[in-house]
Ligand code: D5M
Ligand code: FE
């Protein structure tokens with residue numbers, strides 16, 4: 001099989017158990033005889049290496065029997081990578097229209113693709129290989145910075161007993177009430193109960209109950225660590241519509257006046273922990289990009305291998321030279337037994353085989369790209385959130401790319417930019433419970449705005465999202481992220497909320513029978529690419 005595309009080369013290397021530097025792949029693609037060059041580069045790398053480097057390929061090209069042909073062949077075959085980028089260019093131009101079409105919030109997305117010319121930086125003749133260092137395709141790993149906070153893998157202490165629930169809600173209250181304390185002069189529920197009738201009062205609490213009264217007003221019961229207190233929002237108040245956006249167990253503050261008998265508070269204002277409007281996001285101090293993807297669903301009959309190959313191919317081109325990170329927000333594989341009758345649509349029935357296959361697809365990604373992964377509801381970790389990162393056996397299977405594996409949710413700081421990664425199961429609930437203007441499958445980023453406002457990735461306990469009580473509430477957004485990245489709903493949507501870039505990244509799985517039956521039309525085969533120095537976003541289409 002001719003090795004005319006980077007993906008083919010990467011796959012061939014992977015078949016031999018090797019990962020590859022991007023530049024190595026480019027050099028092989030540009031060689032007169034890619035097959036031989038590849039075989040000899042593998043030999044040069046040696047059996048103990050796990051990566052074929054550009055130096056290996058150069059050594060082969062410089063020293064081989066065809067060495068004298070090399071400059072000619074390199075320049076004459078410079079067309080090879082350019083040919084392959086024609087395909088990429090198609091993808092790019094598609095993505096240009098896609099990104100413009102999909103600019104749900106044009107002010108926050110550039111809608112502009114930054115395709116490099118396909119000739120720049122490619123295929124320097126091997127003997128001048130040193131000059132390749134000027135090619136932008138070479139990234140300098142020493143410039144990178146990546147750290148993870150809030151990883152709870154191995155920290156789970158929950159036993160599911162009553163005491164754990166008390167602890168986790170107490171911690172939630174502590175963390176979120178702190179965000180509200182400076183804004184209202186609140187008193188504990190217990191103290192409010194004994195205040196004189198008619199007093200002004202304020203309370204911070206978790207929403208314990210929401211009921212509409214016979215006359216159409218809203219009765220919200222708030223709970224703090226001392227007790228509960230009923231708060232009445234009259235239907236004609238301007239902020240009454242905000243009650244429609246409330247979820248159980250979220251933390252809010254109210255200010256108002258007590259009734260004559262001090263048995264209820266008439267609410268005059270409501271407050272959320274929220275993201276300050278003045279939030280100034282951190283940005284990288286060099287031009288570097290991250291691809292935000294999720295929901296790969298390898299093992300499903302609907303997994304879009306072709307789109308994935310095109311994405312991987314593109315990553316090997318100059319246009320992707322600044323993509324140094326890929327953040328994957330869960331659902332690496334389709335899993336087994338996740339939904340009823342799911343097995344009828346499985347391509348790979350064994351969960352470990354699914355991860356093996358996922359690992360094969362990961363190998364197509366240039367070896368120098370840093371990958372961070374969190375699990376989702378289809379992955380083989382506990383379903384209840386927070387979900388710990390993959391266990392040793394799965395890490396071992398996926399070790400090929402040395403990806404960082406962390407819990408769902410986690411905050412990943414990339415070049416100074418705080419990216420909150422969360423798979424997104426609670427989005428189904430936010431979309432189901434809130435009015436469609438506030439959250440819908442067509443505008444998943446708006447559902448994300450609600451979570452940012454509530455400063456919690458999955459507020460509601462006991463509903464569709466399963467939560468596991470732990471010593472602390474890992475699902476609280478203690479710090480304001482600069483980027484909030486989710487997946488799960490398989491819809492692409494992005495926008496800015498108080499300067500935080502919210503991105504729901506679509507999927508790599510075509511519509512399933514279930515999705516057809518409920519009219520979910522997934523956005524499959526897109527890769528949102530974020531400039532970490534500006535937080536501008538470009539969407540590239542590979543499907
Ligand atoms: O789910 C992708 C999206 O589709 C997410 O919004 C849930 C929804 N979904 C998919 N299959 C089902 C079934 N069988 N029941 C309910 N909801 C479903 P993901 O879990 O990421 O595949
Ligand atoms: Fe999914």
Ligand code: ZN
Pocket residue numbers: 331376377378423487488489
């Ligand atoms: Zn999911």
